[in-house]
Amino acid sequence: MKKSDSQKEFAKPNYRIGVVSFTDPRDDVKLVNEREEYIKQTHLDLVSALKRNGFEIIDPQNDLQDNKRGKIFGINSLSQIDKLKMPFIEEKISALLLCCFAWNEPNVPLELAKELDVPVGLVTRNNPLWPGITAISSTGASFWEASYNYYIKHHARFLLPINGSVETMIPWLKASCALNYLRNGKLLLWGGTPALNMEHLNDDIPYLKRFIINDIETQDQYLLIKTGTEILQNESTRISSFKDWLTKNGCSITFDNKMISEEILNKQIALYLAAKDIISAYHEKGERIIGTSIKCQPELSVEYGITPCLLPAFLPFPEDHTGEKPIIPTVCEGDIKGLLTSAILYSLNCAVPPLFGDIKVITDNYFIIANCGAASAYYAGLSNSPKKTLSKSTIQPQCQGIAGGAFGYHTPASQNEATYARLCRIDGRYILQFGLGKIVSIKEKERIAWGTTWPHTAVQLKVSPESFLKALGTNHLSLTMGDYQKELSNVGKLLDVPIVRLDDEDSIRNFLNVY
Numbered sequence: 001m002k003k004s005d006s007q008k009e010f011a012k013p014n015y016r017i018g019v020v021s022f023t024d025p026r027d028d029v030k031l032v033n034e035r036e037e038y039i040k041q042t043h044l045d046l047v048s049a050l051k052r053n054g055f056e057i058i059d060p061q062n063d064l065q066d067n068k069r070g071k072i073f074g075i076n077s078l079s080q081i082d083k084l085k086m087p088f089i090e091e092k093i094s095a096l097l098l099c100c101f102a103w104n105e106p107n108v109p110l111e112l113a114k115e116l117d118v119p120v121g122l123v124t125r126n127n128p129l130w131p132g133i134t135a136i137s138s139t140g141a142s143f144w145e146a147s148y149n150y151y152i153k154h155h156a157r158f159l160l161p162i163n164g165s166v167e168t169m170i171p172w173l174k175a176s177c178a179l180n181y182l183r184n185g186k187l188l189l190w191g192g193t194p195a196l197n198m199e200h201l202n203d204d205i206p207y208l209k210r211f212i213i214n215d216i217e218t219q220d221q222y223l224l225i226k227t228g229t230e231i232l233q234n235e236s237t238r239i240s241s242f243k244d245w246l247t248k249n250g251c252s253i254t255f256d257n258k259m260i261s262e263e264i265l266n267k268q269i270a271l272y273l274a275a276k277d278i279i280s281a282y283h284e285k286g287e288r289i290i291g292t293s294i295k296c297q298p299e300l301s302v303e304y305g306i307t308p309c310l311l312p313a314f315l316p317f318p319e320d321h322t323g324e325k326p327i328i329p330t331v332c333e334g335d336i337k338g339l340l341t342s343a344i345l346y347s348l349n350c351a352v353p354p355l356f357g358d359i360k361v362i363t364d365n366y367f368i369i370a371n372c373g374a375a376s377a378y379y380a381g382l383s384n385s386p387k388k389t390l391s392k393s394t395i396q397p398q399c400q401g402i403a404g405g406a407f408g409y410h411t412p413a414s415q416n417e418a419t420y421a422r423l424c425r426i427d428g429r430y431i432l433q434f435g436l437g438k439i440v441s442i443k444e445k446e447r448i449a450w451g452t453t454w455p456h457t458a459v460q461l462k463v464s465p466e467s468f469l470k471a472l473g474t475n476h477l478s479l480t481m482g483d484y485q486k487e488l489s490n491v492g493k494l495l496d497v498p499i500v501r502l503d504d505e506d507s508i509r510n511f512l513n514v515y
Contacts (some may be wrong), residue, residue: 012326013181013347016056017173018093019047020084020112022104022135023074033071035102035130040073042101042125042164049166055173060087076104078111085115094180095119095173097158100135101127106142113155114148119176119494121156121169133159150496175490178347179212182340185288186215188279190224191295193334200424200474203336211430212340212495219278221299224308227274232266239269245321250391253405259397260405264306268404271300272310279315279328291329291343293336296373297401307404309373316342316353316376318384331356331476332372337423338476345421345480348487353378355457355479359472361448362465366440366458369420369477370448373398373406375455380409382439382481396453411457413441419484420459420502424473426515432492433473435503436485437462462503471500471508 021043023036047057061073064080075084088096096118098109113120122140124132140157147153158169194201205216231238243265246253255261275292282289294300294311301307314320315330327350329342335356342354355378357371369375381388392412395405421434437460442448448456459479461468485501492499498514501507 012350013177014092014094014184015054015177016058016091016093017050017176018058018088018091018096018116018118019043019050019099020061020097020109021074021099021101022109023072023076024103025076025105025108036071036073038130039099039101043073043099045164046097046099046123046160046166049164050173053166053170058087058091058093060084074102074104076108078108081108081111081115085112088116088118092180092184093118095121095176097121097123097169098139099123100139101125101132102130103135104139106139109139110142110146110152113143113152117149118151119156119172119179120151121158121172123158123160123169125160125162125164127162154493154496171486172490174348174487175494178344178487178491179494181290181347182213182343184214185290185343186217186282187213187291187293187336187339187343188282188289189216189218189293189295189334189336190275191221191293191299191334192218193293193295193336195295195297195333198333198475201333201335201337203425204428205336208336208340216336221295221304223278224271224274224294225300225304227277228267228270231270231273231277235273238273239266242269242273242321245386246390246395249386249389251393251395253395254397256397259403260395264403265395265405267306268308268310271306271308272314275308275311275315276325279326283326289328290346291331291339293331293334293339295334296332301401301404305402307373307398307401307406309398309404309407311374312356312371313374313377313407317378317389318353319386327353329354329356330376331478335476337425338474338478341421341423342478344423344488344491345419345478345484348484349480349482352384352481355379356476357455357457358475359477360451360456362461362469364461364465366437366461367468368442368456368458369479370451370454370456372400372451373404373454374408375457377407379411379455379457382412382414394453399451399453406451406453407455408453409455410442411439411455414439414481416481417483418459418479418481419488420477420479421488422472422474422477426473430495430497431473431500432488432495432497433471433500433502434485434488435462435501436483437503463505463508467505467508468502471502471511
């Protein structure tokens with residue numbers, strides 16, 4: 001595997017799920033062979049179905065079967081737990097499925113859940129021939145009674161149909177994978193937080209490292225400038241190659257020789273390449289950077305004199321002049337909660353880069369997300385193809401800062417759903433807000449005066465503008481394509497934070513009544 005390929009895979013979410021099936025430890029019960037064959041086949045059916053849905057399954061059960069156990073497939077003793085847990089720990093599973101397809105004594109799955117502090121789901125099949133319902137209800141009650149940790153107390157339960165469908169558990173599994181992705185990843189903030197005295201962009205970083213993310217590291221923007229300067233001086237071919245890639249794929253560049261000149265654009269490209277090199281160095285050391293933030297104003301936009309707009313345009317895009325590369329969710333202004341939200345959305349939908357930007361306009365029918373100078377190039381054409389996106393993109397003079405070009409576009413309308421979200425905080429309590437709406441055409445372009453060269457994405461509004469505005473916990477939203485409302489509801493449950501539906505009047509009303 002090439003280094004670029006390994007880094008691309010390294011930056012992706014971990015979709016590993018642990019699966020274990022349990023059985024009765026008693027020697028005096030009847031139909032043992034039939035029972036064990038049923039448990040084994042149901043276990044294998046579940047594993048196959050999960051694999052078909054894109055999950056990597058960690059299944060050490062067969063390795064624990066020895067000659068003394070004969071035809072016993074299920075796990076039924078505490079002595080097996082120590083051996084059973086090690087593959088799950090080593091593989092850093094995102095969730096653990098404990099299968100109760102026939103009767104099992106609850107203390108054995110409970111002991112495994114105690115050893116692995118990950119989201120736990122109890123699973124049975126709705127088969128009247130075997131007492132799986134008895135087993136899962138007994139095990140679940142024991143989990144509630146014990147409540148050794150949050151995941152044991154708040155375990156999930158899944159009643160699978162006879163046909164073996166796993167559709168009901170997919171949103172919960174994806175939510176568990178999203179949290180695993182964050183809890184094994186690092187955010188990199190160039191310039192820290194917050195920008196422009198926006199207090200809501202700040203956060204309690206030590207708490208976040210206990211709550212949701214493995215690490216948050218801050219670097220001064222000088223490291224970007226220093227690395228970028230070295231690229232300008234010694235690697236000019238990298239800059240020209242990137243510029244050729246832009247124009248070859250149809251990106252329209254407007255040089256006014258004031259805000260944008262060849263020299264200014266070269267500096268912007270150098271900053272992007274510098275950011276890419278810094279991230280690559282982390283990945284080579286085995287440190288997973290899952291999101292970055294660039295604090296532009298005023299250190300870069302004024303003091304350095306160049307806006308770094310190509311970072312939020314191309315770090316969260318799967319390709320550049322070198323070919324395929326990792327998608328790195330990227331936000332501006334040191335917005336930690338916005339970056340966490342973008343990382344969650346990417347972990348749920350790693351085929352599509354997340355969009356990030358300001359709520360700029362609200363009409364009766366839609367709201368517009370328009371970021372200051374750039375957002376992921378994907379949304380120029382709703383495609384990961386450079387030809388389809390860059391041909392609909394422009395680099396034009398910024399409306400603020402000393403110099404620099406904004407990467408702009410109008411996202412085309414789509415019949416597909418899009419999910420927008422935001423993790424916010426009120427008086428120290430985190431809240432997850434999200435909604436669903438299609439991307440629509442911007443029909444009132446003449447009303448856009450400020451930031452006309454920025455990227456603009458219009459999203460269907462399903463509530464009144466007044467309700468939407470009253471409930472917003474931010475001026476920044478993140479977005480991905482597809483319907484991920486069930487997954488985000490499960491993220492809220494797993495994090496033990498309230499959820500607010502920004503596309504539902506009743507949810508907003510309840511939220512405003514409480515807060």
